[in-house]
Amino acid sequence: xxxVSNLHKSFGKxxxxxxxxxxxxxxxxxxxxxxxxxxxxxxxxxxxxxxxPDEGEICIDGLNxxxxxxxxxxxxxxVPDSRGLYTRMSARENIAYYGKLHGMSNKxxxxxxxxxxxxxxxxxxIDRRTEGFSxxxxxxxxxxxxMVHNPQTxxxxxxxxxxxxxxxxxxxxxxLGLKERGHSIVLSTHIMQEVxxxxxxxxxxxxxxxxxxxxxQELLQKSDCSTLEDAFVKLIGSEEGLLA
Amino acid sequence: xSGLGTVxxxxxxxxxxxxxxxxxxxxxxxxLFPILFxxxxxxxxxxxxxxxxxxxxxxxxxxxxxxxxxxxxxQQGVVxxxxxxxxxAAVSSQEVQVIIRIPDQFKExxxxxxxxxxxxxxxxxxxxxxxxxxxxxxxxxxxxxQIGQLRLQLRGVSPGVTSPVMxxxxxxxxxxxxxxxxxxxxxxxxMITAFTGGMHLAVDSTAGEKERxxxxxxxxxxxxxxxxxxxxxxxTATFAFASLFLTLLAFRFAFPMLPxxxxxxxxxxxxxxxxxxxxxxxxxxxxxxxxxTTLAALAKSLREAQSYMGLVFMIxxxxxxxxxxxxxxxxxxxxxxxxxxxxxxxxxxVRGESVSLHWLAISMSSTLLIGLGFAAIAATLFNRPxxxxxx
Numbered sequence: 001x002x003x004v005s006n007l008h009k010s011f012g013k014x015x016x017x018x019x020x021x022x023x024x025x026x027x028x029x030x031x032x033x034x035x036x037x038x039x040x041x042x043x044x045x046x047x048x049x050x051x052x053p054d055e056g057e058i059c060i061d062g063l064n065x066x067x068x069x070x071x072x073x074x075x076x077x078x079v080p081d082s083r084g085l086y087t088r089m090s091a092r093e094n095i096a097y098y099g100k101l102h103g104m105s106n107k108x109x110x111x112x113x114x115x116x117x118x119x120x121x122x123x124x125x126i127d128r129r130t131e132g133f134s135x136x137x138x139x140x141x142x143x144x145x146x147m148v149h150n151p152q153t154x155x156x157x158x159x160x161x162x163x164x165x166x167x168x169x170x171x172x173x174x175x176l177g178l179k180e181r182g183h184s185i186v187l188s189t190h191i192m193q194e195v196x197x198x199x200x201x202x203x204x205x206x207x208x209x210x211x212x213x214x215x216x217q218e219l220l221q222k223s224d225c226s227t228l229e230d231a232f233v234k235l236i237g238s239e240e241g242l243l244a
Numbered sequence: 245x246s247g248l249g250t251v252x253x254x255x256x257x258x259x260x261x262x263x264x265x266x267x268x269x270x271x272x273x274x275x276l277f278p279i280l281f282x283x284x285x286x287x288x289x290x291x292x293x294x295x296x297x298x299x300x301x302x303x304x305x306x307x308x309x310x311x312x313x314x315x316x317x318x319q320q321g322v323v324x325x326x327x328x329x330x331x332x333a334a335v336s337s338q339e340v341q342v343i344i345r346i347p348d349q350f351k352e353x354x355x356x357x358x359x360x361x362x363x364x365x366x367x368x369x370x371x372x373x374x375x376x377x378x379x380x381x382x383x384x385x386x387x388x389x390q391i392g393q394l395r396l397q398l399r400g401v402s403p404g405v406t407s408p409v410m411x412x413x414x415x416x417x418x419x420x421x422x423x424x425x426x427x428x429x430x431x432x433x434x435m436i437t438a439f440t441g442g443m444h445l446a447v448d449s450t451a452g453e454k455e456r457x458x459x460x461x462x463x464x465x466x467x468x469x470x471x472x473x474x475x476x477x478x479x480t481a482t483f484a485f486a487s488l489f490l491t492l493l494a495f496r497f498a499f500p501m502l503p504x505x506x507x508x509x510x511x512x513x514x515x516x517x518x519x520x521x522x523x524x525x526x527x528x529x530x531x532x533x534x535x536x537t538t539l540a541a542l543a544k545s546l547r548e549a550q551s552y553m554g555l556v557f558m559i560x561x562x563x564x565x566x567x568x569x570x571x572x573x574x575x576x577x578x579x580x581x582x583x584x585x586x587x588x589x590x591x592x593x594v595r596g597e598s599v600s601l602h603w604l605a606i607s608m609s610s611t612l613l614i615g616l617g618f619a620a621i622a623a624t625l626f627n628r629p630x631x632x633x634x635x
Contacts, residue, residue: 048464050460050463050464050629050632051629052629070466070468071466073464073465073466074466076464078461078464079461080460080461080464081460082457082458082459082460082461082632083457083458083461084453084456084457084458084459084461085458086254086258086458087456088258088261088262089254089257089258089261097250097254098461098465100246100250100254101247101250101251101462101465101466101467102465102466103246103247103466142461145461146461146464
């Protein structure tokens with residue numbers, strides 16, 4: 001459960017996020033949809049308390065990132081935009097490192113890694129050093145290490161970036177599985193099909209503001225369009241979206 | 245604190261797997277420096293010996309003007325060579341190092357009992373001519389003294405009259421100054437090692453992590469950032485300390501191989517001296533790790549961080565240079581200056597002198613304090629949101 005109200009963030013003169021409010025419910029997948037540079041990553045970074053907001057309130061499961069940064073970090077699983085792995089360590093060691101940082105015991109980590117290897121289909125490469133991993137393998141490791149402590153809330157920043165069709169399908173299956181288990185999930189993306197295939201609720205962000213917020217059906221009705229893509233372009237105001 | 249330990253262990257483990265940079269940063273120094281030392285010592289001492297024992301071959305212009313002098317030189321083992329057309333040109337073109345010229349007035353001055361002029365043509369700014377010059381000067385002086393004494397004796401005067409003061413050289417300077425080479429170089433080498441030993445790890449684990457985009461996900465974990473920073477800094481210090489220990493160990497085995505006769509100083513590193521030096525330089529390792537981590541956290545990219553590292557070499561050099569230009573007697577206030585105090589204290593340890601615990605305490609605590617200051621700066625840098633953003 002995430003509540004965000006009136007969030008602002010500027011970098012110098014650039015207003016990256018300019019008054020964003022929304023809610024994310026458990027057992028739902030919420031998509032932050034927007035063109036490049038719309039403020040999706042900045043919004044997510046404020047959610048996982050990497051950046052302090054200039055203004056506004058964030059509340060995740062009753063916790064405030066400014067006051068309870070450590071507690072929030074324990075409840076969050078984040079796959080950020082940068083997902084570098086340690087190439088001199090195996091996939092398993094990469095994941096175990098994060099488990100350790102979460103204060104998990106070795107035994108607990110072992111059982112979690114076993115589960116993740118199964119759900120994410122990583123058996124082939126779990127004990128290989130991550131040097132030379134494919135994009136798909138790397139994203140799987142990045143997801144696994146973010147999920148090692150089994151967080152209630154999951155934030156994914158453009159998770160399917162650079163993935164091929166098969167990996168994307170596997171990723172979607174995994175995210176849907178998380179939803180079934182009652183996690184609340186936020187994912188940012190600029191890919192229409194992803195939103196259509198996954199999200200229960202869509203938040204369209206453009207130029208740091210929310211252009212629209214609702215289910216896919218609601219957005220289509222609101223914009224009076226027949227496809228999500230048309231709705232997207234219409235709702236954000238075409239010029240801006242295409243130029244950004 | 246478990247976060248700190250986790251980061252520390254992971255950095256050590258990951259960097260131990262990077263064989264090449266492990267070798268370069270931790271092992272190369274301990275292998276290279278002692279070899280350099282021994283090589284240099286042998287080279288200088290054998291060169292000097294060689295020049296001193298070499299047969300002197302000197303062209304003499306106007307040998308017919310002083311046949312006795314020339315035959316004296318020949319008796320002393322000098323090989324007299326035929327003169328060249330233009331002696332000055334031959335010297336300045338480095339064809340020969342020294343030429344003796346006996347002017348035509350020599351005979352006249354000699355017989356009339358006036359000081360007879362003998363010219364030595366050489367270029368003293370060329371250091372390789374030092375030794376032949378000294379030897380020729382000595383021989384000519386000896387000839388002059390011998391003749392002078394004979395003349396006095398012929399006139400019934402005791403030769404002692406002309407030398408009211410007799411100077412006797414008790415030469416300590418040369419061997420000690422050669423020993424100084426080691427004295428100045430060793431602290432410097434150890435100080436450099438305190439920096440270089442952890443340099444790669446500091447850069448790789450901070451700026452490198454930023455560039456490989458693994459710092460942002462790392463910092464999302466529920467570990468206070470100062471602990472992450474301190475874990476990396478401790479790993480840096482551990483590598484530097486290991487390198488330092490290996491360097492000292494290598495010198496312990498290398499010192500007996502030095503030509504001590506030529507050095508004039510009996511250098512040795514006892515186990516106690518090694519322990520003392522490690523204790524002395526330990527705080528420098530921490531200071532160095534803190535400085536390196538600060539610089540690496542400041543850098544936006546790996547490349548920028550590496551460019552700072554070149555400057556880092558200068559830092560431990562400064563006190564050694566001051567000491568080289570202006571050797572000072574150690575005093576209490578100097579112990580408060582990091583790296584300078586260690587310089588002085590290492591010298592005491594190597595000479596086998598007992599080191600004042602009071603001084604050691606001042607040196608260690610002042611260096612540690614400044615190291616902690618840098619660690620605090622690094623922690624602040626890690627707390628800025630900007631730390632995760634590379635260009």
